[in-house]
Amino acid sequence: NRLLAKDGNFAQTIQNAQLVLFILSFPVALLAFFWLRPFEIRIQEENSRTMKMLLMIPVNVIDSVPAIKEYLDTGKQENAQKFLKGAFEEAVARTQSILDSCNDAIVVFNSDHTIESCNPAGLKMFGYTEYEVKGKTTSVLMPSNHEKTIMELADHYISTGDADYIGEIRALKAKRKDGTVFPIKMTLSASTVNNKVLFACFIQDVTETKETEKLLVREKEKSEKLLHSLLPDAIADQLKEDGLDSRDLLAQHYSDVTVLFADIVKFTTISSNVTPSELVFMLNELFSSFDLLAQKHKLEKIKTIGDCYMVAGGLPERSTDHAARVIEFAIDMLEALRVFNQVHGRNVRIRIGINCGPVVAGVIGLTKVCYDLWGDAVNVASRMESSGVEGRIQVSHTAFEALSASYLFEERGKMDIKGKGMMLTYLFKDRRFIRTSSGHVVRRATLTPPPGALAASVGVTTGDTFDSQVRASAGLPTAAPGDDETAAFRSTRRTSVGAPASNAPKDEASDSDLSDIGA
DSSP, X not given: OHHHHHHXXXXXXXXXXXXXXXHHHHHHHHHHHHHHHHHHHHHHHHHHHHHHHHHTSOHHHHHHOHHHHHHHHHOOOHHHHXXXXXXXXXXXXXXXXXXXHOSSXXXXXXXXXXXXXXXXXXXXXXXXXXXXHTTSBGGXXXXXXXXXXXXXXXHXXXXXXXXXXXXXXXXXXXXXXXXXXXXXXXEEEEEXXXXXXXXXXXXXXXXXXXXXXXXXXXXXXXXXHHHHHHSOHHHHHHHHHHOTTOHHHHOEEEEEEEEEEEEETTHHHHHHXXXXXXXXXXHHHHHHHHHHHHHHTTOEEEEEEXXXXXXXXXXXXXXXXXXXXXXXXXXXXXXXXXXXXXXXXXXXXXXEEXXXXXXXXXXXXXXXXXXXXXXXXXXXXXXXXXXXXXXXXXXXXXXXXXXXXXXXXXXXEEEEETTTEEEEEEEEEEESEEEOXXXXXXXXXXXXXXXXXXXXXXXXXXXXXXXXXXXXXXXXXXXXXXXXXXXXXXXXXXXXXXXXXXXXXXXXXXXXXXXXXXX
16 A cells, blocks of 8 residues: 555556566475475386385285375375384394394405395304404304305406306305315305495305214215125125116126135144134135235135035126136145145145136025026036145136146046036146246246145235235235345236246247246
């Protein structure tokens, strides 16, 4: 009214007032915008978080919660946020409970390799308190060369985002507070929280696992050693691979092998004059020496039946020199027995029978299985032993034909062999050839060495152990090497029936004679 009274121009006054109000509205609107904008951003962020949470909730849960349905229908999020906040806090508490109860270590560190948290199992594993590791780098938990692997994995994820690569299980080493280094299995996972990359390192202490694995390996080695001691190596390997169901284990035919049987003479009388434990000890000592000789000549021990010892050559690995190796084994058996008698003051004697021919070999049965031979050649070899002569080696005609080129025999004549009728048999006398001390291979002029020659050669005394003497006579290394004479004897025995060395001259023996020498 005063404006109108003063100016007298109402229209002009209204225009001026509108102009003033318009000019004043700009700063007010600007102030309102900057004052209300943070609230708007906050509301948008809350809406965004709410929607993200809703995306992780199953549809059936959404339909069953009125507060969430109200939010989706009307946009009112106060009740929905209360529900989601409670659910989130409950999930966090549940997750923390799981982490705390986990038996493996979980170490959380950032992109700077600074540790932000470690669960109780991890603190116990490494021997730290939470305050001792929080804020420290991962170097306090791992040796430098293994921590480098963790750092490279973290840097790889930051540069490539390849979560699968860092998630692979890796075998590393960790170190405790006291400096103890122990084996671990480790895997990484990564997540981004508030634009900050965090890594969770899951660590499993595998010290006990490693010890268990070592124990299993040792037990496996023991089992395999036992299996190989009971069966030929090739059969044992096949048995491990295929089991007892393999048809190849059931029966394998060999067209030409050499079978040997050895039996203690008058064993019943011997067993009646000693205690059972003494008898078993005697058999174990004597047969163990035969086992060493079988290894030396690369023969397959088949079995022992009471006082009977059985070996074969030419199986399971086929060969052409099996007959020569078996006769050399038989010669060594007699020498080992002579040493045994001299050491123990006994008069144990054996008969030895040898035959060559085809056999079937294999493993039969499901329990207490053993490798065995069947065939007429086995039966004849057994008859050669039972009808043989004490302290001598009797061979069949087929064995004689295989050995006569390199060994001397005397024809015993036709013998009435049980189950076979009249058969021509032979008794071994000596080798045809021998290598002299100068290295020359010559035809032997004399036949049988005088009794006790072996004992004199190896320097046997009653104070020596039987095992060391048998090893010496077999050409095997001994725990305590003997004198020069003994060493010279071993060298001669190892090469007495072998082919001449490349630098050994061929003097008295002809080329055709040398070609007949057994292995």
